[in-house]
Amino acid sequence: MNYFSRVKLTEKTDVSVRATYTIRGDAAAGNSSTAVWDESASVYDVTNSLLVNSMTRRFAFNRRTAELVDCCGANVNGDSAIRQAGVVGYVFPFGTQKETYQVFDTTLDKPVPFVYSGTADTDGIGTYVFTENVPATQVATITVPGSFFGLKAKVVKLPEIYQIHLVYWVDPETGALLNVNEDEKVTLQNATTGTTVAVLYDGDLVATPGTVSAVVRLDSSGRSELSLLDTILPLVCGIAGAVALVAGIILLVRRPREDMAELDAISAGPAAAAATSGGRAPVPAMEAEAFEGTPEGAGPDAAGGPAAR
Numbered sequence: 001m002n003y004f005s006r007v008k009l010t011e012k013t014d015v016s017v018r019a020t021y022t023i024r025g026d027a028a029a030g031n032s033s034t035a036v037w038d039e040s041a042s043v044y045d046v047t048n049s050l051l052v053n054s055m056t057r058r059f060a061f062n063r064r065t066a067e068l069v070d071c072c073g074a075n076v077n078g079d080s081a082i083r084q085a086g087v088v089g090y091v092f093p094f095g096t097q098k099e100t101y102q103v104f105d106t107t108l109d110k111p112v113p114f115v116y117s118g119t120a121d122t123d124g125i126g127t128y129v130f131t132e133n134v135p136a137t138q139v140a141t142i143t144v145p146g147s148f149f150g151l152k153a154k155v156v157k158l159p160e161i162y163q164i165h166l167v168y169w170v171d172p173e174t175g176a177l178l179n180v181n182e183d184e185k186v187t188l189q190n191a192t193t194g195t196t197v198a199v200l201y202d203g204d205l206v207a208t209p210g211t212v213s214a215v216v217r218l219d220s221s222g223r224s225e226l227s228l229l230d231t232i233l234p235l236v237c238g239i240a241g242a243v244a245l246v247a248g249i250i251l252l253v254r255r256p257r258e259d260m261a262e263l264d265a266i267s268a269g270p271a272a273a274a275a276t277s278g279g280r281a282p283v284p285a286m287e288a289e290a291f292e293g294t295p296e297g298a299g300p301d302a303a304g305g306p307a308a309r
Contacts, residue, residue, distance in 0.1 A: 002202045003052050009148055011199060015047040029072045036060045036072045057106060059084050066091045066175055068104055076106055086111030092175040096128055103132065107139060107162050114168065122169045122178045123216040132166040142188060149197045158188040158197055176219045181206050
């Protein structure tokens with residue numbers, strides 16, 4: 001992974017990182033139709049012992065439709081003024097359709113189109129493929145000393161540019177997210193010339209095969225439960241852990257012409273996940289209310305390490 005360290009004020013390249021994600025379902029705040037989740041995530045540079053980035057989020061959504069609900073103290077990084085709308089993304093509706101869904105993007109703080117792009121086989125389960133494509137988009141303006149980036153001006157204002165190509169593989173029956181490929185880049189640009197001044201974040205990430213298999217096993221359990229119930233009523237008896245599977249997916253940076261080293265298999269435990277990749281980096285993209293997987297630590301308070309995006 002490549003990124004700009006705001007602690008050391010220098011670019012770090014080809015580092016190994018650990019991504020940690022923790023999700024806790026707030027049962028007291030939810031009900032039979034609405035789930036409330038608290039998320040914390042971080043990416044930690046293991047090579048240099050530095051925090052890359054971190055995020056917290058609280059969100060509520062309809063258990064059946066996966067649509068976000070504006071209630072229950074929802075916020076992104078403590079900012080409750082951000083109105084989260086659209087589909088959660090980590091979970092899609094039961095009976096997902098071959099259509100475009102508006103999914104909330106926590107960088108843009110708004111829903112963006114996830115376009116239906118075809119079908120695929122994910123470890124034996126037929127999945128629908130959805131793609132988010134955000135072209136280079138300014139998300140902020142950063143004021144920094146020009147000397148940081150070799151610029152003559154004493155103080156410069158640089159546009160922060162975000163772009164992402166994100167692919168989800170979703171089980172249309174359960175709405176579970178089974179696989180992910182996330183290619184994200186964040187840069188600072190010279191407003192006058194349009195050239196890149198610094199790369200804040202750059203990673204092309206995929207899920208490890210072992211993690212996908214573990215998630216598929218949970219999804220298969222959820223499918224069996226749904227078949228027995230013959231219904232898509234809100235899941236209040238524990239199926240959520242098998243259907244809301246996203247936390248089980250560990251992301252690993254893809255290295256061209258090089259086999260991916262599989263991460264440690266997921267073990268039982270509530271919503272938390274951590275991963276280490278050699279050379280590049282995992283970042284958070286998924287969560288679950290009752291995740292059966294904690295590579296580092298166990299229990300509802302296990303965070304595994306500093307967390308992301």
